[in-house]
Amino acid sequence: MSGGAARAEAPVKLWLCANEDLPPEIAGVLAANWLDGQEKEAASRFMFERDRRQYTVAHTLVRRALAMEAGLVEPELVIWRSPRGRPFLQYPEGGLPRGGQQLDFNLSHAGGYNLLGVVRRQRIGVDIERLDREAQSLDTIAHTFTLEEQAWIGRARGSGARQRRVLRLWTLKEAYTKARGLGLGLPFDSFAFILDADRGVLDFRPPEDDATGRWSFLELEPVPDVLVAVAVQADEGRPPVLQLHHGFPWTRSAPLAVALPEPVGEERDEEDELLVS
Numbered sequence: 001m002s003g004g005a006a007r008a009e010a011p012v013k014l015w016l017c018a019n020e021d022l023p024p025e026i027a028g029v030l031a032a033n034w035l036d037g038q039e040k041e042a043a044s045r046f047m048f049e050r051d052r053r054q055y056t057v058a059h060t061l062v063r064r065a066l067a068m069e070a071g072l073v074e075p076e077l078v079i080w081r082s083p084r085g086r087p088f089l090q091y092p093e094g095g096l097p098r099g100g101q102q103l104d105f106n107l108s109h110a111g112g113y114n115l116l117g118v119v120r121r122q123r124i125g126v127d128i129e130r131l132d133r134e135a136q137s138l139d140t141i142a143h144t145f146t147l148e149e150q151a152w153i154g155r156a157r158g159s160g161a162r163q164r165r166v167l168r169l170w171t172l173k174e175a176y177t178k179a180r181g182l183g184l185g186l187p188f189d190s191f192a193f194i195l196d197a198d199r200g201v202l203d204f205r206p207p208e209d210d211a212t213g214r215w216s217f218l219e220l221e222p223v224p225d226v227l228v229a230v231a232v233q234a235d236e237g238r239p240p241v242l243q244l245h246h247g248f249p250w251t252r253s254a255p256l257a258v259a260l261p262e263p264v265g266e267e268r269d270e271e272d273e274l275l276v277s
């Protein structure tokens with residue numbers, strides 16, 4: 001197979017969908033038809049309509065994009081959760097019509113934006129955050145980082161630059177822990193990033209229990225003041241290409257292609273599978 005064909009075969013895919021991309025009445029109809037009992041119950045528990053809307057758009061986005069990727073219809077997708085709450089797609093007997101038994105996904109939603117990442121091998125974690133968070137919550141967040149990372153934040157000039165540094169580290173750490181399935185269960189000072197001043201991960205020190213130790217990390221700002229981080233477990237044989245789709249995926253629209261940076265981290269000797277709890 002030529003390099004070009006392999007490249008087209010397994011890109012990392014991202015869908016970014018704002019709540020406004022799906023009118024509430026349509027989201028309601030899709031949710032009624034597509035969501036499972038657990039999702040419907042979760043949606044019904046929100047006190048504020050704004051939060052329910054966010055959840056509904058996020059979960060209809062997941063079902064729509066996964067249905068297209070897997071070759072199934074939306075209500076047929078069976079999504080199960082690990083003990084720590086990480087959702088996975090259950091493969092039907094005989095595999096997925098598209099993609100056999102190789103599909104991992106991760107979702108993040110914040111402040112009116114929903115982000116879904118899909119890979120065909122290995123694992124993916126994604127995180128989306130708005131820059132306009134309260135300064136006080138940023139201080140609390142920064143205290144969970146390593147001392148070196150806190151010192152790097154302290155060297156930022158001005159509160160805007162400082163805020164950006166905190167949220168760049170935060171989104172990357174969340175993306176990594178979400179790929180691992182550990183969420184906030186993994187202490188944020190047990191692994192570390194060295195970041196470029198502007199954008200990009202220069203180096204990564206994985207936590208002790210990471211059996212592979214090497215990851216590709218991508219930082220994006222697809223909308224001004226909205227930060228996105230993506231963590232994809234290194235797959236040295238695969239071409240590092242990412243496709244970014246904007247809006248609700250009614251059809252297979254043309255995505256924006258972005259190069260996924262080379263993996264960083266420490267290669268480990270073990271051949272073990274990545275530990276996901």
Ligand SMILES: CC(C)(COP(=O)(O)OP(=O)(O)OC[C@H]1O[C@@H](n2cnc3c(N)ncnc32)[C@H](O)[C@@H]1OP(=O)(O)O)[C@@H](O)C(=O)NCCC(=O)NCCS
Pocket residue numbers: 055058083084085086087106107108109110126127128174177178179180181182183184185
């Ligand atoms: C994962 C976690 C970091 C999400 O934090 P967040 O920034 O508030 O939320 P995001 O919008 O980025 O992501 C939320 C989505 O991540 C996914 N998610 C939930 N738990 C996850 C986990 N352990 N790993 C990866 N993804 C997870 C879900 O799709 C969730 O959306 P949903 O609840 O609407 O389905 C946080 O919920 C967490 O730490 N969970 C683990 C809790 C835990 O360890 N529980 C132990 C058993 S009680």
